[in-house]
Amino acid sequence: MTDLGDLIFRTCDDEGEIHVYQNACCRYLTFGNHVEQSCIELAVPARLAYVYTQAMMLALLLHPAPRRALLLGVGGGSLVRALRAADRALHVIGVERRAAVIDAAHAYFGLPDDRHVRIVCDDADRFLAACDQQFDLLFADLYMADGMCPRQVAPDFLVHCRSRLAGNGVLVVNQWSSEFAGNRAALVALNEVFDGRVVNLHAQGGNILSFAFHDALPDLHRDAWFDAAQALGLKLSIPLQRHARNLWRQNAEVLRSGRFRRLPR
Numbered sequence: 580m581t582d583l584g585d586l587i588f589r590t591c592d593d594e595g596e597i598h599v600y601q602n603a604c605c606r607y608l609t610f611g612n613h614v615e616q617s618c619i620e621l622a623v624p625a626r627l628a629y630v631y632t633q634a635m636m637l638a639l640l641l642h643p644a645p646r647r648a649l650l651l652g653v654g655g656g657s658l659v660r661a662l663r664a665a666d667r668a669l670h671v672i673g674v675e676r677r678a679a680v681i682d683a684a685h686a687y688f689g690l691p692d693d694r695h696v697r698i699v700c701d702d703a704d705r706f707l708a709a710c711d712q713q714f715d716l717l718f719a720d721l722y723m724a725d726g727m728c729p730r731q732v733a734p735d736f737l738v739h740c741r742s743r744l745a746g747n748g749v750l751v752v753n754q755w756s757s758e759f760a761g762n763r764a765a766l767v768a769l770n771e772v773f774d775g776r777v778v779n780l781h782a783q784g785g786n787i788l789s790f791a792f793h794d795a796l797p798d799l800h801r802d803a804w805f806d807a808a809q810a811l812g813l814k815l816s817i818p819l820q821r822h823a824r825n826l827w828r829q830n831a832e833v834l835r836s837g838r839f840r841r842l843p844r
Contacts, residue, residue, distance in 0.1 A: 583607045583615070588687060592679045595724060599687045606687060608655045608680075610724035617655025619688055626816045627661050631753055631786035634822040636815065638716050638751045639665055640807050641790060641797055645715035646670065649743065651703040651731070652720040653681065656690030659698075661815060662716075663691050670695050672714075676702045704730065704739070713745040719752045727755055732765035737772040737791075744793040752789045762787060778830040780822070790826075799834055801827060 584602030591597065596611025601621075605628065608617040618628040627633045635658065639645060646669060648662055653675035662671050675681050678700045684690035690698065699706060703721055717740055721728035730736050731752060740750050750773075754765055769777050769789050776792040804827075805820055812819030827834055 581613060583609070583613060588683065590679050590683070592677055594677060597677070597679050597683055599683060608683060608688065612724055614725060616722060617657055617684075617688060619655065619657070623816060624689055625660055625664055627657055629657075630784050630822075631782045631788060632657055632661070633815075633817040633819065634780055634782050634786075634788055634826075635718060635720075635751050635753065636661060636665065636811065636817070636819055637780075637808070637822055637826060638718070638749050638790065639811065640804060640823070641749050641792075641799075642715050642747055643797060647712070647714045647745070648672070648716040648718070649712075649714040650674065650718045650720065651706075652718075652722060652728075653684060653690070653698060654720070654722070655688035656684040657688070658718060658720070659691055659696060660689060663693070663696065664815060665811060667695070671697070672712075673698045674701055674703055674706045676700065704736065707736075707739040707743060710743060712743070713748070714743055715745055715748050717744060717748065717750045719750065727753075732768055734768045734772060737768060741772055741791075741793060746794055747797070748793040750789075750791040750793075752791070754787045754789070755785055765789075778826065778833055780826045780829060782822070782825075796833070801834075 583600035587601050588599035598609045600607045606619050607615050610616055620628050648669055648671045650658055650673040653673040659671055659673050662669055681698055719731045721731040769791050773791040778790050780788045782788055805823055808823035809820040
């Protein structure tokens with residue numbers, strides 16, 4: 580037994596090991612080590628277990644009426660489940676390059692399988708290059724066994740992401756904040772590609788979430804936005820208003836004025 584519990588499933592593919600652990604409370608997906616890639620709480624499997632995934636749901640409140648969402652990096656499928664729970668009319672495409680991860684997500688993490696969800700086994704770069712659809716929400720959460728896939732903050736990758744956004748579309752990028760220089764370069768790249776239309780949220784646990792906008796920032800009225808976050812949070816059983824308040828506090832000048840400020844090079 581490890582700190583994550585008992586190993587209940589193990590397989591491997593060309594990229595390495597895939598493990599599923601379980602203890603009395605939770606089930607975890609890892610890529611052959613003890614770095615958690617996904618988690619479900621056994622008592623409430625539909626609830627988002629990680630703070631950063633909870634905060635990513637703010638994207639639903641930063642677009643006036645999202646109808647199509649693209650997830651690059653499916654993992655255990657927690658974001659897919661949450662998006663479907665938040666809006667049953669939302670169409671979701673999830674892209675995951677490892678077929679064995681998709682199989683594990685279906686078997687052990689309740690990855691949804693319905694007419695509004697399509698899971699594609701493909702490389703994110705290749706999918707973006709071939710895709711002719713546009714999306715209201717795009718989530719980039721590409722991680723390897725020991726950290727973030729550097730491609731997801733490469734300037735050319737971000738350009739491809741922006742090209743797949745519809746008008747008023749929002750890109751959400753999840754990063755670890757452990758390396759200041761790398762995060763700084765990523766934030767500069769996001770600001771360059773999106774003409775400064777980016778707000779960032781430093782989430783508890785060491786993640787930085789960047790929300791990048793294809794067009795102008797939506798017209799947000801603080802109290803009404805907090806109320807909307809509270810309502811959606813209750814629906815998903817997560818403290819979303821707390822995350823909304825943190826995003827507002829960390830970006831107060833921008834969100835009050837609707838004017839973005841470029842990061843210096």
